[in-house]
Each structure stands twice: as structure tokens, then as C-alpha cells.
Amino acid sequence: MATRAANKRLTREYATIQANPPPYIVAHPSENNILEWHYILTGPPNTPYVNGQYWGTLLFPPTYPFAPPSIRMHTPSGRFQPSTRLCLSISDFHPKSFNPAWEVSTILIGLMSFMTSDEMTTGSLGASDAERKWLAARSRWWNSTGGGSVKTPVKGNTATVKGVGAVKAGDGGVKFRAEWPELDEENWKWMTEHRIDAATGKILATPEGEIGNTSAACSPEVAALKRGPGGTTGLGDAGRAARDAGQSWVRRNKLLVVGMVVVGYVLMARLVGEGGAASS
Incomplete structure (x- = not known):
């Protein structure tokens, strides 16, 4: 339970961040617990x-602002381990380095700065730019479906504080929906518009005879999903087979052909050598 000082401070900070949110950042306390943002x-x-x-x-301690919060990012990003406490100078890993003058906006600006850097720490990950772009394209799908564990929003479900530090694939997007109902609704509209399969996060094929949404198909997010996590176009076995079918047998078996030529040359050389020895 928050102390009176923590409650007063966080209430003021919420008003401040609402009135003047930092670029690319929004935040709010949970309706039932002002210490959970x-x-x-x-x-x-x-x-x-x-x-x-x-x-x-x-997750702020009751003694905030004299002690820092724990920081987690639930959405897979390729930069942080999902739902894992992050070791940062602004987090509870380093309480002695925390400045009571720092506010929620200061903490989140610091997190954004660290995320877009290459510095490593406890809870961070290494990944290629292509993998991170692919995860960014899937982020709205992941948030609203819990990683594909539900196909449609589950209305009437309410999330609890329990497990907030371990929100991972499988919760069906319940906690996200409880905290961000407007964003959740926007995400489902986006998935419908871009023909995203709620179960897998992949792009559904356009039905035969139906003209697809050209603007949606050209969006950066859809382009990243088509490329796949490794930055490739995601050809499966069928795609590779179709590709190989257009190539000659010789091109697809270069090493075998070279080996056959070498063996044939050696055999011919031996035969010629044995014929010369017999004639002499």
C-alpha cells in the first residue's frame, strides 16, 4: 500500500504526464493500485x-520517490526479455543511484533511450535489425491476443494484479485489454484491415477473386511480416520446391556433376596408363 507521500507524488505525476506526455510515450496507473503503472x-x-x-x-515501492520502481517490458521486442526485470540505473536494481527528483516521465524517457542504444544489461537481448522490425510489426497483434492464445476479444474478462510481473504469451490479451481498452480496440481493427490471423499473427491469403487492400498491403508493418524474422521472404518447403523446379538438374546438382567428372577423369587416366604398359 502506498504511503501518503507516494500517493500524492504519483497522483501529481499522472496529471503532469497526461498534460504533457513525452514523445512516443503514454502511461497511467492501474485503476486499483496507484503503485502499478x-x-x-x-x-x-x-x-x-x-x-x-x-x-x-x-511497479513502484510504497516508499517512492525515495526508492525506484521495477521495470518490465511485456511485448517481445528483440531488445528485452519479455516480462523480465531490467537492470538499469533508474530501476530497483540500483536503489542507491536513484534520484528522488526523477519522475515517471524521466524514467520512461531513460528506458526509451536505453532501448534504442546498443548497451547490454541484465534482461536485455541481442537481435538483428530485421528480427526487431519483424517483432515491431507483430507487436499490436501480440498485445491484444496474448501471443495468439485467443482469436477474438474476450469481453467481460477482468485482469488481476496477480502475475503482472509475468504477463507472457497465453493470457489472451486480458491484462492489456483491461489497461488499454481503446488501444486494444484499435489493434483489432488494424488486424482486420490488414488481414492478420489472430491465432498466428501471420497475413491471411486474399480470397480468390477478391481484390486486396492496396494501401494496407504496402504498409511497412505488412512488409516486415512478409519478410519474416530473418529478413527473408519466408519461403517454405513448397516455395523452395517451386523455385527449384525452374532450374535445370545440372544447376541444382553442381557438386555431384563435378564429382562425377573428376572420377571419370581418374578412371580414364588409369585405363590409358594400363593400356600403354601392356603395349610396351
Whole structure:
């Protein structure tokens, strides 16, 4: 339970961040617990996270602002381990380095800065830019479906504080929906518009005879989903087979052909050598 000082401070900070939110950042306390804050970082331009929707939590101690919060990011990003406490100078890993003058906005700006850097710490991950762009494209789907564990929003479900530090794939997007109902509704509309399969996060094929949404098909998010996590176009076995079918047998078996030529040459050389020895 928050102390009177913590409650007063966090109430003031909520008013401040509502009136003047930092770029690409929104945040609010949970309705039932002012010590539990939820934030959304939108991936900034010129980064692998552009347009990604990154949801996470700040859990403040009752003694805030004289002690820092724990920081987690639930949405897979390729930068942080999902739902894992992050070791930062602004987090509860380093209480002695925390400055009581720092506010929620200061903490989240610091988190954004660290996310877009290459510095490593406890809870961070290494990944390629292509993988991070792919995860950014899937972020809205992941938040609203809990990683594909539900196909449609489950109305009437209410989330609890229990487990907020371990929100991972499988919760059906319940906690996200409880804290961000407007964003959740927007996400489902986006998935419908872009023909995203709620169960897998992949793009559904356009039905035969139906003209697809050209503007949606050209969006950066859809392009990243088509490329796949490794930055490739995601050809499966069928795709590779179709590709190989257009190539000659010789081109597809270069090593075998070379080996056959070498063996044939050696055999011919031996035969010629044995014929010369017999004639002499």
C-alpha cells in the first residue's frame, strides 16, 4: 500500500504526464493500485522499432520517490526479455543511484533511450535489425491476443494484479485489454484491415477473386511480416520446391556433376596408363 507521500507524488505525476506526455510515450496507473503503472512506448522513426507498440509496467515501492520502481517490458521486442526485470540505473536494481527528483516521465524517457542504444544489461537481448522490425510489426497483434492464445476479444474478462510481473504469451490479451481498452480496440481493427490471423499473427491469403487492400498491403508493418524474422521472404518447403523446379538438374546438382567428372577423369587416366604398359 502506498504511503501518503507516494500517493500524492504519483497522483501529481499522472496529471503532469497526461498534460504533457513525452514523445512516443503514454502511461497511467492501474485503476486499483496507484503503485502499478502501465506504459506504452511507440517505436520512434529511424530505429528498428519504428511504429512498434511496446507495453510494459512500472511497479513502484510504497516508499517512492525515495526508492525506484521495477521495470518490465511485456511485448517481445528483440531488445528485452519479455516480462523480465531490467537492470538499469533508474530501476530497483540500483536503489542507491536513484534520484528522488526523477519522475515517471524521466524514467520512461531513460528506458526509451536505453532501448534504442546498443548497451547490454541484465534482461536485455541481442537481435538483428530485421528480427526487431519483424517483432515491431507483430507487436499490436501480440498485445491484444496474448501471443495468439485467443482469436477474438474476450469481453467481460477482468485482469488481476496477480502475475503482472509475468504477463507472457497465453493470457489472451486480458491484462492489456483491461489497461488499454481503446488501444486494444484499435489493434483489432488494424488486424482486420490488414488481414492478420489472430491465432498466428501471420497475413491471411486474399480470397480468390477478391481484390486486396492496396494501401494496407504496402504498409511497412505488412512488409516486415512478409519478410519474416530473418529478413527473408519466408519461403517454405513448397516455395523452395517451386523455385527449384525452374532450374535445370545440372544447376541444382553442381557438386555431384563435378564429382562425377573428376572420377571419370581418374578412371580414364588409369585405363590409358594400363593400356600403354601392356603395349610396351
